[in-house]
Each structure stands twice: as C-alpha cells, then as structure tokens.
Amino acid sequence: MKRILSNKWHIMVFVLPTVLFFSFFVIVPIVLSAYYSLLNWTTKTKPTLEYFVGFRNYIEMFTGKGTSFPRAVGHSLLYAGASVFLQLPFSLFLALLLAKGVKAEGFYQNLYFIPVILSSVVVGQLWRKIYNNDYGLLNLFLRAINVETPKGGWLANKGTRLWATFVPVLWQYVGYHMLLMYGALKSISPDIIEAATVDGASGPTMAFHIQIPLIKPMLKVCLSFSLIGSFKLYDMVKILTDGNIGTEVPATTMYREMFKSHNFGTGSAMAMFIVAECLLFTVLLNALFRERADGRTLRERLSGLFRSAPDALPKGADRP
Amino acid sequence: MAQATTRQVARPRRNSRQSRGDIIFETIVVILLALLALIIIYPLYFVVIASFSEAKAVVAGDVIFLPKGLTLDNYMxxxxxxxxxxxxxxxxxxxxxxxxxxxxLTILCAFPLSRRDLWGRDGIMIFCTIPMFFGGGLIPTYLTVTKTLNLHNWAAVILVGGVSTYNMIIMRTFFQTSIPFELQEAAEIDGSTPFGTLLQIILPLSIPVICVIGLYYGVGIWNSYFSALIYVSDKNLWPLQLFLRQILVNADLSAVDGGDVADMARRAMRAEIIKYAICVLASIPMLVIYPFIQRYFVKGVMIGSVKG
Structure with missing residues (x-):
C-alpha cells in the first residue's frame, strides 16, 4: 500500500519537464514582458529600473503621435467579427451538410482541409498571385465578366486592401473549423438522431434543436480559436502586405515597434495588451457559455445523458 | 408516396420522407459543395500548372486549365x-x-494528468492551459534562448515551438476514456512502477492517438519557418523553408540589379513565376503524405470530443 502511495508522488515527476518548459518559455516571458512594458527601453537605454516610466508606454501606444496601434486593434476586432459571424457559421453549415451524409463525404472533407496543412507562407504567396493586378486569377475572372477591377491592385487599393488581407486567412481555416465541428457532430450518439427523426425532426429543426446544442462545447472551442487567432494574427498579414498602412494588425505593429523602431518598451506594452485582450475575450466567452448552459432548454433536457460532455473539452486552444 | 416507400427499401440510409423537395434540396447541396471544392482546389491546382509553365504564358494569363509551354526551368x-x-x-x-x-513530453505529461490519483491535478491542468492563450512575447523569449541558454541551433527552434496543451489534452482524454484505470491499478499492485505501467500498459494501447498527435506536431513543425529564421544562424543547419525564402529574396534582388529595361522586366517576370515552383516544393512532402494521414485528423477531433 505504501508503495502505491509513493507512486502518487512518483508520477508527479512525469509532469515536471512540461511544467518547467511552460514556466520557462511562457510564464517567465510574460512576466518579463510586463516588466519591460514599464521601461523606456530603446537602443540607447537598458532594461533596468533606472529607465522606469510607469504606464507611459501604454498611454503612448494609444495616444502618441503617429501611432497606428488603435487602428491595428480596430482591424483585429473587425477580423474577429468576420471570423465569428462569417467563417464559423459557414464552417458549421458545411459540417452539418457533410455530417448528414452526402455522397463522397470523405472526399469533400479531405479537400476542404488541404489549405490547413499548407504553410501560411505558401498560402500567402498563392493569394498574392490571385490578387496580382495583371495576371491574377481574380482580375482575369472579373475582366472576363466585364467587372471593373480595383485600381492599383487588391492589396494596395484603399477600399479593398483590408478585406483582401482577411479573405485568405478566412479561406485557409474554414476547413479547420469545419473538421472540428464535423468531428463533434459525428460523435453525437446515433440514438439521439434517430429518436429525433422518429419525433419528426429533420433538416433545420434537427440542426438547430438537436445537433447544434449538442456540439456547443466544440463551438466554444472554435470560437476561442478564432478569437485568439484574430488577436494573434501575424504571418499571413506579414506576407500579404507586410502590415502596411491600412492593413496593420496588433502583432505586425508590435514587431515593427520592436525591430524597426527599436522601442522594446512600447513593443512589450503592445504584447501585454494582446495578452490582456485574449484573456478578456476568454473570460467573456466562458461567461457566455456558462449562462447558456444554466438556462436549460427542452432540447438540452432531451439530451440529458449527454449534457455532461462539455467538461471533456479544453476551454480553447492554439491552432495545432 | 408509393415511390417514396420503394426508395426507402432500396436505400435504407435515406430519410423515410424522401420527397421531390428533398431531392431538389440534395441536388443543391451537392452543387454547393462541389462549387466550394472548386474554389479551394483550383488556386492550388493553378499553382502547380503555373510552376510547370513558361513565365511569359503565365504573365499573359494564358495558363488556365493546363500548363503552357511545359518546362522544368522554374524548378531548375x-x-x-x-x-x-x-x-x-x-x-x-x-x-x-x-x-x-x-x-x-506530451505523453509524459498527459499520463499523470489522466489519473485520478494525481495530487493537485486540477492545479497542474490550469497551469498547462495558460500557454494555450498567451504567447510570452518574442523579445523575452528571444533573450532567454539566445542570451541565457546561448542556443543558436535546432534546440532553440524546438524549445521555442513547444508542447501544445491542446494536443496534450487530447492525449489525456484518450488515456482516460480508452484505457481502464483498473488495468493500471492491477499492474501496479503486481509491482509495476508508474513508468513501467506507462511503457507496458498505456503505450501499446495508445498507438492511434500517438499517431494523431505526432501528425499534428509534424505538420506544425514542417510549416514553421519563423523561429528557424531568427534562431538558426548557421546556414548548414537551415531547414528547407529558409532556403526557399532565400531564393525568393534573391530572385527579387536579381530582378532589380542592372541590365537594360527589357532584361529587367524579363527577370522580374521570372522571379514571379519561380515563386510558384517554390510553393510546390515546400508543400510536396505534406501533400504526398496527406492522403494517408487525413483520416487521423478526424479521429483526433473525435477523441478530443469524447467525455473525459
């Protein structure tokens, strides 16, 4: 017995490498970022308390002369909105269609997932070509049907550049969210679907009253992914427009601040802002879903057996 | 109605109330799915055919369905x-x-977390979810790796990439739901150490989930280039993506330096087309193994959504 008891301590050791790893590469850097964000740290100064400036960096990044950070934050919120209200519903729609069992279900499902496994460098290059002013697919198509193409190219034109930057990201990850939702839909017990069918549910009724409520935990995961992904959005924007004026997002502005202007203090403040933004939305999302779960509706009681499923899921995660 | 009934007998999987409306609906669904498939696959197909075409034809917009002026020059x-x-x-x-x-690391960490006899399990779990939401910011990480640890090689890239909590949770869920805890207890009563249990009981039973998670990590590592870019200084250690990136940069440079205007324009055009070949080269390994591994992706999601 004593041996088994000592085993309990023994297995703690297994977690140690990962915990140390996380501490060293995630927790410590966050703490350091918080510290640096309070310093006036440029190439001329050093990260010591001598250059402590309090919250000046935070004020500067929003109100400083020529700062683009507020605009960048606006863009990221806009992108988050697009992701939540366009991309996710679209993915859900696809997942529902596929889970219903169309012909060649597996084929479509594989196909939609292909962009996800491609590197964002490749997808970025691909879309730059699609947008190319002279021979891009998009313009060729528009010219063929006699529609005017934007002046200066999609990624440079004032009216189109922001959305032209967002579309490739949305395009790339539609399949990812679809797959997550599809997996969840397929995990619903066939008994429930059958029972609902016997009761006369089909099509939209089935989707809205049975399937969607049952995959709520997965929807929450998707929402977390897309929100956090929105705030951290970087590589695709970097490749498409380099985060130039009109298409900047917080991460591109932050890197610019650090590597071009060498304002490490302000850059760290921006990093902290992104962390705070993610935290805020995670908390909001959790609150939203908790409230919904308490107000038990008929369909949730119907699925009483499976209601406990939410706990199984992570509260959100990075894109693998 | 009679027709509908025979249909039901013929295809038992279909809904019993299959009517003309349903058939129309299904047709629309199929058209929609196919259209979307086209939107996704065509750009990718285009990259491939463009990479085998002559630069002139691509720039003129002549390459639409098949490569024009078939050539391997771009790859050369x-x-x-x-x-x-x-x-x-x-x-x-x-x-x-x-x-x-x-x-x-993922297996080592998931194993104790899957056991209800781990003390402080909830606390460790919460701690592990923090990295899912927050990256630490580049500068402090960079300083930690290059200054404190003095790493400028693959170790840095691997350390910075890191264990994914999401994958760890999938793994843990699998351990919890698919392997009875009693099995582990029995093994330990028979004198097995926890490590022995992991090695002899858990691992042999977890091959599918290990494949899934391995694939997730593999795709992630293959597609990452940024950490290699900032941490690996020795060119002999560069992964493929960095060389490809260098070709991109060189192609752009050679497009602007010297020569007459026509020559410059020609080189600029070439530089553009080479990018197609680069896209193909960078993606080939993933696309080649994708058909074999794709079913594991769905499997991973389904494991993750089982009650744990």
Missing part, C-alpha cells in the same frame, strides 16, 4: 540557387527530432 532555377537537398535533409531531421521530443 530553384535547385541551382540554393542547397535545396541540404534544406530537405535538415527539415526532415528537424521534423523527426522535434516530433519525437514533443511526443515524449
């Missing part, structure tokens, strides 16, 4: 410029070493 250019073979070799080593390290 790539292989001429960089040490692509070295790049492939490095990328594969990095891929295997990285995946192995992450898998090892």
């Amino acid at each position: 250019e790539c292989f001429k410029n960089g040490d692509l073979m070295l790049g492939y070799k490095n990328a594969f080593i990095l891929l295997f070493v990285g995946t192995a390290v992450y898998l090892f």
